[in-house]
Amino acid sequence: MSGRSGPEGLDGRGPGGTSGAFAHPALFYRHTRDYLDGLLRFVREGLAAGEPVAVAVPGENLRLVREGLGPDADAVRLLDMREAGRNPGRIIPGVLRAFADAQPPGRRVRIVGEPIWAGRTAVEYPACVQHEALINAAFAGRAVTILCPYDVRRLDARVLADACATHPTVIHGGWTADSGRYAPDTVVARYNRPLPAPPEACSLTLPFGSGSLAEARHRAADEGARLGLTPARAQDLMLAAAELTTNSVVHGGGAGVLRVWGEDGTPGEHGTSGAVVCEVRDSGLLADSLAGRRPAPPDQRGGRGLLLVNMVADLVRMHTGRAGTTVRCWFGAWPSA
Numbered sequence: 001m002s003g004r005s006g007p008e009g010l011d012g013r014g015p016g017g018t019s020g021a022f023a024h025p026a027l028f029y030r031h032t033r034d035y036l037d038g039l040l041r042f043v044r045e046g047l048a049a050g051e052p053v054a055v056a057v058p059g060e061n062l063r064l065v066r067e068g069l070g071p072d073a074d075a076v077r078l079l080d081m082r083e084a085g086r087n088p089g090r091i092i093p094g095v096l097r098a099f100a101d102a103q104p105p106g107r108r109v110r111i112v113g114e115p116i117w118a119g120r121t122a123v124e125y126p127a128c129v130q131h132e133a134l135i136n137a138a139f140a141g142r143a144v145t146i147l148c149p150y151d152v153r154r155l156d157a158r159v160l161a162d163a164c165a166t167h168p169t170v171i172h173g174g175w176t177a178d179s180g181r182y183a184p185d186t187v188v189a190r191y192n193r194p195l196p197a198p199p200e201a202c203s204l205t206l207p208f209g210s211g212s213l214a215e216a217r218h219r220a221a222d223e224g225a226r227l228g229l230t231p232a233r234a235q236d237l238m239l240a241a242a243e244l245t246t247n248s249v250v251h252g253g254g255a256g257v258l259r260v261w262g263e264d265g266t267p268g269e270h271g272t273s274g275a276v277v278c279e280v281r282d283s284g285l286l287a288d289s290l291a292g293r294r295p296a297p298p299d300q301r302g303g304r305g306l307l308l309v310n311m312v313a314d315l316v317r318m319h320t321g322r323a324g325t326t327v328r329c330w331f332g333a334w335p336s337a
Contacts, residue, residue, distance in 0.1 A: 278329050
């Protein structure tokens with residue numbers, strides 16, 4: 001890191017941003033005291049400036065923040081990131097943009113977002129780090145500061161190195177510095193990795209085309225229910241399968257292959273009761289790295305397929321390249337958020 005300065009970089013007026021510009025600092029903390037000192041000051045400075053403030057962090061940290069804010073908590077939008085951000089792909093549209101877009105035009109907005117914690121699994125992590133990298137493109141030019149805390153005691157060195165690559169500034173020990181390793185586009189590309197091969201004996205493997213979209217979505221839902229999904233979650237799976245297979249027909253070469261299978265363990269906070277995985281592969285190239293992560297304007301026709309998938313799934317992972325695109329989504333056996 002370079003360009004050391006004082007802690008004024010918290011509000012976007014230090015390294016990596018000027019007043020009115022987008023700012024995206026990472027806060028490296030070692031102790032609960034460091035965490036609360038950084039977050040509470042960030043929040044209270046925003047409230048004093050008349051800025052709308054939201055805090056989306058895991059539930060155990062949310063309780064600490066709420067207690068630390070005292071009466072000021074009533075003026076802050078508080079969200080449990082374990083629930084609201086269970087799927088990292090829904091955080092930009094469903095948490096960050098949802099809050100920022102609801103504020104009066106031109107007013108600076110402050111958000112604390114903690115999408116990566118020690119309980120995140122290896123399956124989830126690539127989606128988490130891509131999310132952090134894509135925040136920069138999603139908010140470029142907007143008067144928003146998004147502060148992202150990182151627990152340096154419980155997260156490994158790779159995670160902290162990735163944080164330096166996805167955040168233009170890093171706050172550590174009360175000091176703010178420009179990150180000399182900031183390279184969000186490189187991170188997005190590096191984690192665009194081929195997904196592990198599905199099981200040889202998938203419970204459903206169905207090639208589809210334009211004439212079999214209805215069959216594909218209904219068979220996906222039926223298989224999900226057979227594998228243990230509740231009726232509501234089976235409907236979510238059917239919606240995801242419908243959107244993904246339609247995208248393949250319209251944008252991915254006109255055909256694809258749908259697979260569904262059961263998997264031990266699942267992302268999320270509800271234990272390891274198992275998940276149902278739905279995958280769609282086609283021959284198309286997905287060139288827009290923010291696809292599925294932008295809220296759709298109310299008057300826009302279409303263009304909501306991947307967004308809807310992110311909103312209903314517990315995790316979405318994608319890989320795209322010259323050979324085609326794979327979208328894989330996980331559904332746990334509990335109601336969606």
